Amino acid sequence: MTKKDFNTSLEKANQILISHYESLNTDKDVTSDEQIKSILPFTARKKTGISRHISKKVACILAAAVFTGMLLFLFSGETSAIFFGWIKEQHKNYVKYISPKKNSNSAALKSYTVNYVPKDYSFENAEHDDGSRTLIYTTQSGDVLTIIYSSGEKEVEYYVHSAQSKMYSVSVNGLSADLYLSSDNQTPSAITWYDKENQLFFYILAPLPEEELIKIAENIKQSESALQMNTSERFLDALVKCEKKYYKEALSAHQQKHQKLLTQDTYIVKYQTIDKPVYTFVDYEEKPTAHFIVEIAYIYDTSTETPVKIFDAAISDVYLTSVQSCHFDNGGYNIRVEDNLARISSTGQFGFNDCLTSTQTYASTIRLQELAD
């Protein structure tokens, strides 16, 4: 079974779904069109259209806000506290952490890695946006470990259900943290803390005991390469410039050899080099497959802080189809350039179409040639 088959079946399922509900038109149990028009909301608003709908929504939001305010008044004394821009609201049954919406240290998000999860948990998925990262790990029995870290750049709220939990103040790598230990099997325990230096809020949610939660929390660390190099933004800037300059050149150099592969659905991922196959794509039913070409076209020479083009780079034809997007989230890299040799080692996480991910470690030595102006 291929992804194409799956897409065809989804399309077919959608058609059957539509036909089924459209066929209800003649069903005696269902109300006639005219009756529906007299029942449904918004129907009398043809002239004013969406404006009334919006005003109704606004009214609902205002009402909700007033109601929430009343709840706050009723149930919580101090209710809210501000720590480093994040607002912590204590409600009767839950605690809400609200982002400040003004921090912009999302670059720091990239430098953190999760170095420990309990052995029963395996990586399931990761979602990233400009202001936060969410990592999901699951067990075979269906338990979910959620790790979120957020710069608070965008408007976001995180909830901890506290009705069935007791809150304790603990320490995570010297930072004060709130630990919510659940007393029932239905509610997961949680731990939250704020890293003032990097302006990041952390939130872990899982049905785990205190020791495990703290152990996971203490093992979320900035990668050593990020700490040593501290050039990640400059590195990325250089990459962008380098891409602009050499993209066409790199493309044409391999175009003849890979003409068939260089289709619209083909992406070239830079900064990868492969001595041996590092991609083990999973079965179709688990995650959709995709094909693409991986080549390393240039790297960044950290000694001179300049991009260096790589000739005779290893090329891997990892052939994927229907790729809409692909990202390489470098969990940590180490590039050393000496004479004409570059030693690159990296652990990275790859995602395609936001649903296929794999974490790989690989290393290679490649020959370099400096670029002529």
Add this chain to the structure above:
Amino acid sequence: MSKTPTTTIPTFDAIYHTYQNLMFRVAMNILKNKSDAEDAVQLACIKIADNLEKLTDIHCAKTKGYIITITENKAVDIYRQNAKKNHLEYNADFIGFTIPCETDDRLAGCILRLPVLYREMIMLRYYYGYKMKEVADLMDISLANAYKTEQRAKKRLKELCQKEGILE
């Protein structure tokens, strides 16, 4: 003279007036109650209005299917709330929720035989290409719950496919 098919960029008004009857029928099919169906349509409308930018053509099958899926989801939410209020057990395999299908496409048949929430999850994730966070927002469930639902949906789909002999 033949008509050239045109693509209409959807507005909320246009979607509402095109699909209001269909949405109501979807909700009525599940809830069997006019006022509950009305609520379901209203909730679905709000979700659709919030996600208008995702829709490209008002008349395409994808848009129609999406509107059905969202309405179905809101109707099932109300059904579950009602069941809870009345101390009834919620049965995801309830006959009104399944889509009777006769198709040569065995995989499509398996997808349609999934319990409604699992089918919606599979469709939203893999047919409409929504991110998990977006699915969680659409379905009004937590992200962790969404992942759990997806995991179960995939497991159930795999079981159905094995039963059908599509997978070993």
